[in-house]
Amino acid sequence: MNKxxxxxxxxxxxxxxxxxxxxxxxxxxxxGTILSVLGPNGAGKTTGVRILTTLTKPxxxxxxxxxxxxxxxAAAVRRKIGVTGQDATLDDALTGRQNLVMVGELSRLRRxxxxxxxxxxxxxxxxxDAADRxxxxxxxxxxxxxxxxxxxxxxxxxxxxxEPTTGLDPTSRRRMWxxxxxxxxxxxxxxxxxxxxxxxxxxxxxxxxxxxxxxxxQGTPLELKAAIGSQLLxxxxxxxxxxxxxxxxxxxxxxxxxxxxxxRLRAPVASEHGLVISALRxxxxxxxxxxxxxxxxxxxxxxxxxxxxxxxxxxxxxETEGVAA
Amino acid sequence: xxxxxATPAELDTATALERVRSWFTDVRVMTxxxxxxxxxxxxxxxxxxxxxxxxxxLFIYIFGTAMVVRGGGSYKDFALAGxxxxxxxxxxxxxxxxLSSDLATGxxxxxxxxxxSPTAILFGRSFSDLLAAIICSSFVVLTGLAVGWRPDAGAAxxxxxxxxxxxxxxxLTWAMACLGLLAASPESAQGIVMLFMFPLAFVxxxxxxxxxxxxxxxxxANWNPVSAVTSACRSLFGNPNPSSTIHTWPMxxxxxxxxxxxxxxxxxxxxxxxxLYRHRTNS
Ligand SMILES: Nc1ncnc2c1ncn2[C@@H]1O[C@H](COP(=O)(O)OP(=O)(O)O)[C@@H](O)[C@H]1O
Ligand SMILES: [Mg+2]
Numbered sequence: 127m128n129k130x131x132x133x134x135x136x137x138x139x140x141x142x143x144x145x146x147x148x149x150x151x152x153x154x155x156x157x158g159t160i161l162s163v164l165g166p167n168g169a170g171k172t173t174g175v176r177i178l179t180t181l182t183k184p185x186x187x188x189x190x191x192x193x194x195x196x197x198x199x200a201a202a203v204r205r206k207i208g209v210t211g212q213d214a215t216l217d218d219a220l221t222g223r224q225n226l227v228m229v230g231e232l233s234r235l236r237r238x239x240x241x242x243x244x245x246x247x248x249x250x251x252x253x254x255d256a257a258d259r260x261x262x263x264x265x266x267x268x269x270x271x272x273x274x275x276x277x278x279x280x281x282x283x284x285x286x287x288x289e290p291t292t293g294l295d296p297t298s299r300r301r302m303w304x305x306x307x308x309x310x311x312x313x314x315x316x317x318x319x320x321x322x323x324x325x326x327x328x329x330x331x332x333x334x335x336x337x338x339x340x341x342x343x344q345g346t347p348l349e350l351k352a353a354i355g356s357q358l359l360x361x362x363x364x365x366x367x368x369x370x371x372x373x374x375x376x377x378x379x380x381x382x383x384x385x386x387x388x389x390r391l392r393a394p395v396a397s398e399h400g401l402v403i404s405a406l407r408x409x410x411x412x413x414x415x416x417x418x419x420x421x422x423x424x425x426x427x428x429x430x431x432x433x434x435x436x437x438x439x440x441x442x443x444x445e446t447e448g449v450a451a
Numbered sequence: 452x453x454x455x456x457a458t459p460a461e462l463d464t465a466t467a468l469e470r471v472r473s474w475f476t477d478v479r480v481m482t483x484x485x486x487x488x489x490x491x492x493x494x495x496x497x498x499x500x501x502x503x504x505x506x507x508x509l510f511i512y513i514f515g516t517a518m519v520v521r522g523g524g525s526y527k528d529f530a531l532a533g534x535x536x537x538x539x540x541x542x543x544x545x546x547x548x549x550l551s552s553d554l555a556t557g558x559x560x561x562x563x564x565x566x567x568s569p570t571a572i573l574f575g576r577s578f579s580d581l582l583a584a585i586i587c588s589s590f591v592v593l594t595g596l597a598v599g600w601r602p603d604a605g606a607a608x609x610x611x612x613x614x615x616x617x618x619x620x621x622x623l624t625w626a627m628a629c630l631g632l633l634a635a636s637p638e639s640a641q642g643i644v645m646l647f648m649f650p651l652a653f654v655x656x657x658x659x660x661x662x663x664x665x666x667x668x669x670x671x672a673n674w675n676p677v678s679a680v681t682s683a684c685r686s687l688f689g690n691p692n693p694s695s696t697i698h699t700w701p702m703x704x705x706x707x708x709x710x711x712x713x714x715x716x717x718x719x720x721x722x723x724x725x726x727l728y729r730h731r732t733n734s
Contacts (some may be wrong), residue, residue, distance in 0.1 A: 204566040215561035219491045231480045232567040
C-alpha cells in the first residue's frame with residue numbers, strides 16, 4: 127500500500143450469481159486528486175463504490191481508504207469518507223435541514239455544531255429557501271445537492287460520488303460540476319463515477335474505463351486519447367459501398383468501425399500530410415460517393431468506442447458535442 | 452495529506468465512556484427521526500390515535516351490549532385490558548413495516564456509511580415504537596375512562612399493570628423487527644406480520660373468556676402470551692378476570708407468566724434481530 131494514495135484497490139472482485147460485477151480491478155487515487163470511473167450502465171461502477179464505502183464486501187482482493195482496510199477496519203473508513211450514492215439516500219419524510227442535522231449528529235458532531243454545519247451547507251448549496259420543507263417535494267437537482275451536502279457534513283478527506291449528475295438538466299449539471307471542482311480545491315480526494323465522457327474529461331485528473339466489471343484502460347484524459355492513435359479519420363458516404371472499408375483500411379493504423387448502416391466509417395490513422403486527399407482518391411477509385419470527410423483528434427467518445435468495441439450511441443454524441451471533441 | 456491517514460493508535464482513542472455516550476446519541480437521533488416519520492405518516496399516526504379510540508368505542512358499545520361476563524362484573528371493566536392488549540399487539544405491526552421500509556430505501560445506505568453504531572438503527576426503532584405504544588395506551592385508557600371503565604385497585608397496582616403491558620409490547624416490537632428484517636419488502640412484511648398478529652391478538656382471552664371455547668382452542672388461548680398479559684392487567688386493575696379460575700399455569704400465575712414471556716421474547720428477538728440485521732446488510 128502506497129502512503130500517497132488515499133484510495134487503493136487491489137484485484138477486487140465481486141460476483142452476483144452469474145454476473146461478474148467486478149473482475150480483479152486494481153486502482154489507486156493519489157491524495158487531492160479526482161479519479162473518474164467511466165463506464166456504461168452495468169459496468170460495475172456502483173459495485174466498486176459500495177465495496178470502497180464498506181457497504182459490500184469484496185469476494186476477493188483488498189482495498190484501503192485513507193490507509194484503512196475497507197473490510198477489516200470498516201468503522202475507521204467510515205470516519206474518513208463521504209458518500210453520495212447513485213440513488214438518493216435522503217430521508218423523504220424529513221426536511222432538508224433535519225436530514226443534515228441527523229447526519230451531523232450521527233457523524234459524531236455535537237447537536238449545536240451539527241445545526242451550525244447544516245446552516246452553512248444549506249447556504250453553500252443554495253438550499254436556504256427549501257431548508258424547512260420536506261424532502262419529498264424537492265426537485266431532482268435539489269435532492270442531488272442536498273445529498274452531496276449530506277456527504278460533506280463532517281468534511282471528509284475522501285469523497286465518493288456515484289453518477290452525481292445522471293438525470294440532471296444541463297444547468298443543474300454545470301452547477302454540480304462547479305461544486306465538485308471546489309471540493310477538490312479544498313484538498314479532498316474524489317472517486318467520481320460517470321457515464322458521461324465529457325464529465326470525466328472536464329473534471330478528472332485520471333480516468334479509469336471499466337466495462338463488464340473489468341478495468342479496460344486508465345490514464346489521464348490526454349493519455350487515453352493518445353492511446354488510440356494520434357488522429358481519427360471519419361468518412362460519411364452518400365450511399366453504402368461494399369469496398370469502402372477495405373479502401374480506408376489500407377490507410378489506417380487500426381481497424382475500421384462501420385456505423386449508420388454502412389454510411390459512416392471511422393479509423394485511427396497516423397498523422398501525415400495529404401491523408402484526406404489519399405482517402406478521397408481511394409474512395410473515388412472504387413466509385414464510392416463521399417458526403418463528408420474529416421480528420422480530428424479522438425474525443426473520449428472515440429476512446430470509449432475503441433476500447434469497448436461499441437460505437438457511441440447517438441444521444442451520447444449529442445451530449446458531448448463541442449466539449450469532448 | 453499524510454496527516455489525514457490515521458494511525459492504528461487513533462482507532463483506540465475513543466474511550467469506553469465516549470463510546471457509550473455516542474451510542475446514546477445515535478439511539479436518540481434515530482428515535483427522534485422515527486417519531487418524525489410517525490407524525491408525518493397519517494396511516495401510522497391513526498394506528499396509535501384514532502384506531503384505539505374507535506376500537507374501544509366499537510367493542511364496548513356494540514359487543515358490550517350483548518356480552519355477559521363470566522363470573523359477573525361489567526363488560527366495560529372486563530373489556531379495557533383486552534382492548535389495551537389488542538391495540539398494542541396490532542400496532543406493533545408498524546415496527547416490521549417501518550424497519551423493512553428503511554431497508555428498502557436509500558436511507559439505510561447513507562446510515563451505513565456513517566460512523567454511527569449500527570445497533571442504534573434497531574434500538575431507535577424499538578424506542579420510537581415504545582413511545583407510540585405509550586400514546587396508543589393513553590388513548591385506550593382515556594376513551595375507556597370516558598365511557599365508564601373504572602379500575603378498582605391501588606395506583607401502584609394499576610401502574611404495574613400498564614408497565615407489564617408496555618414491557619410485553621416492547622418485547623413484541625423486537626419480534627416484529629425480526630419479521631421486518633426477514634421480509635424482502637415492506638409489502639411482504641405487512642403480509643407476514645398479519646399472519647402472526649391475528650391469531651396472537653384474537654386466539655386469546657382478549658374479548659371473551661376462554662372457558663367458552665372448544666377445548667383445543669382454549670388450550671392454545673390459555674398459553675397465548677397475550678392472554679397472560681391481559682389476565683395480569685385485569686387482576687392488577689381490579690377488573691373482572693374470569694381467567695383466574697382456569698387451572699393452567701400461565702392463568703394461575705399471570706403476572707409471572709407475563710414477565711417470563713416478555714423476557715424470553717425480548718432476549719430471543721434482540722439476539723435474532725442483531726444476527727438478521729448483520730446478515731441482511733452483509734451482501
Ligand atoms: N445486488 C445485486 N444483485 C444482483 N446483481 C447485481 C447486484 N448489484 C449489481 N448487480 C449486477 O452487477 C452488474 C454491475 O452493476 P453496477 O455495479 O450497479 O453497475 P453500474 O453502477 O456501473 O451501472 C450489473 O450487471 C448488475 O445487474
Ligand atoms: Mg451504478
